[in-house]
Amino acid sequence: MAEVQRRVAAELDRLGPVIDELGARFADAGEELALVGGPVRDAMLGRLQNDLDFATSARPDVTERLLKGWADAIWDMGRDFGTIGARFGPWQVEITTYRSESYDPSSRKPDVDFGDSLAGDLGRRDFTVNAMAVSVPGRVFEDPHGGLLDLAERTLRTPGRPEDSFSDDPLRMMRAARFAAQLGFTVAPEVVAAMTRMAGRIEIISAERVRDELVKLVCAPHPRLGLTLLVETGLAEHVLPELPALALERDEHHRHKDVYEHTLTVLEQTIDQEERLGGEPDFVSRFAALMHDVGKPRTRRFESGGVVTFHHHDVVGAKITRKRMRALRFANAEIDAVARLVELHLRFHGYGSGEWTDSAVRRYVRDAGDQLERLHILTRADCTTRNERKAARLRRTYDELEARIARLSEEEELAAIRPDLDGNQIMSILGIGPGREVGEAYSWLLELRMDEGPKSAAEAEAALRQWWADRQA
The missing domain is CATH 1.10.110.30 (Hydrophobic Seed Protein)
Known part of the structure; x- marks a missing residue:
């Protein structure tokens, strides 16, 4: 407990320029002010932060008036909920009038009523560890619901x-x-x-x-x-619902993995590799790990000899992922990124022990696009076998694939792979104007580039002319 008290005192000293000055302003105006919720909890956990939440007896108009002349910037988007926001140096503060809020059984929006006491405000908070406060400027600790004990436990x-x-x-x-x-x-x-x-x-x-x-x-x-x-x-x-659906009933011979537990392990192994993306939590990678096998329940088949198959669960899973993320109102860019990873997560298993041609490697890179690094992570994380020899073999094989991608990228700029001729050159060579045929020629040249690698302008022109002549024959 002494250590907690020391941490809190040190954090309150760090926040002194905010809490003491603001507290004095509100007290001089006859209003109460208290640091509440997450900042108090995090101070006790030793987690420093500059986003501060306050509760006050003051109504929003009064709060806004008291902030003027002190804050560097003020905003009132939360005024209807009793909240006025401000910035002071490196600190962001939100000051909310004591309140109580509740939902009508059929409503999605809370009814907000202003309260008249800190105790009442703390009583309506979600958890006891978030229902602690420090009244300012006196720095008096308030814990009416035993949050400190729950925090310790x-x-x-x-x-x-x-x-x-x-x-x-x-x-x-x-x-x-x-x-x-x-x-x-x-x-x-x-x-x-x-x-x-x-x-x-x-x-x-x-x-x-x-x-x-x-x-x-x-x-x-x-x-x-x-x-x-x-x-x-x-x-x-x-x-x-796709997550609990992964807890498939196992067949009587236990010949397939627990997909739910496998998925959680893949998620954790994805997190272990996030340094490849800079080290910060990466939602796209994590959610792709969570959704990568959601197509399995729908595609599971029991075949002779007790064999269980999940053919095309990658494609089905990508469709399910898109549907779920749309229902949750995710941005299209996030939906596209996660769904692409789900759809491609099995592609590597066709690599065997290195049988892919350079053409297949190019297509792997092209199809992954800007999600290639995340695809590397997901593919590696998807190996949860307890057979260490098998796991080591898969790691070595994927190391080899990444090395081939790096080599080809250095030689051919795979990340920006395009046909060797652009649309204007195609029209000039073939003597045609804009239209469907230009697009078809462009697509054919792209496939040629994938299959045979980069060509000189003369080689590409000769190949294009031959393709065009064959079309006209």
Whole structure:
């Protein structure tokens, strides 16, 4: 406990230019102000941050007035919810009037009522570890719901009955899974039970809010914890049903892998390789790992001799992935990137022990496009065999493929691969104007480039003229 007190004191000293000055401004105006939620929790965990949340007795108009002359910039997009934002040097602050909010059973939007006390405001927060506060400028610690003890025990618990909390805002069930993934905390049994009973209530929450929580969960340090909680409580059936569907019933001879556990392992092995992308959490890679086998339930077939097959699950999985990501309102660029990785994740297995021609390697690079590095990661992560000899062989073979790609890229600029002649040259050589035939010629030259590698302008022109003559014959 002494160490926690030391960390908090040091963090409050670091934040002094913000919390002391703001606290004095509000106090002089007869208003209360308190640092609340995540910043207080993170100070106790030793996690420094410059995004600060405050709760106040002041109404938004008063808050805005008190910020003028102090903040470098002020914005009020959250005014309807009682929130005024500001920037002061390196700090971003959001100051929200004490409030209580709840959902009508059939509504996706909260009804917001302003409250009149810090205790009431803390009581409506999602978890006890987020229901602690430091009143300023006096720096008085407030913990009416035992958040400090839960923080020490690394447990997520709600300030009141979890059923009441989740009824007020069903998205808090998703947040429980997200905080478990972010902090590595255990969710209290009564909270898990309430999530299980009330899982269907998540349906009233907008797809965009669910998506945002899912992204934070997947990008957290321990996503397996959060995803497992979603599956075990039944929430995943409503927000990402493809995940629990991977827990296929195994055939009586146990001749195929547990696809669900395999998927979580692939996710973790993807995370282990993120230094290839700069080291930061990469949602596209992680979500592709999570979705790469979602086509298996639909394509599973039992054949003679107890053999289980999943033919074309890559193509089917890519379609399922697109449909799910559209339903969650992801941007088209993210949808395209993840779906492409899902569709290509099996391509390497046709490489054998190196039988691909240079042409096949070029096509692999072309089809991966700007997702090539992520495809390398996913393909490597997809090896979860316990047979170390087999795993080592696959690693060596993929090392060889990457080396061939590097060599060809250096020789031929694979990343920017194009035909040896452009559209204007094609029209000039063939004496034709813009139209379908130019596109067909361009496509043919691209395939030629893939099959035979780069050619000189003279060689490409001769090949094109021959192709054109054969067409006219």
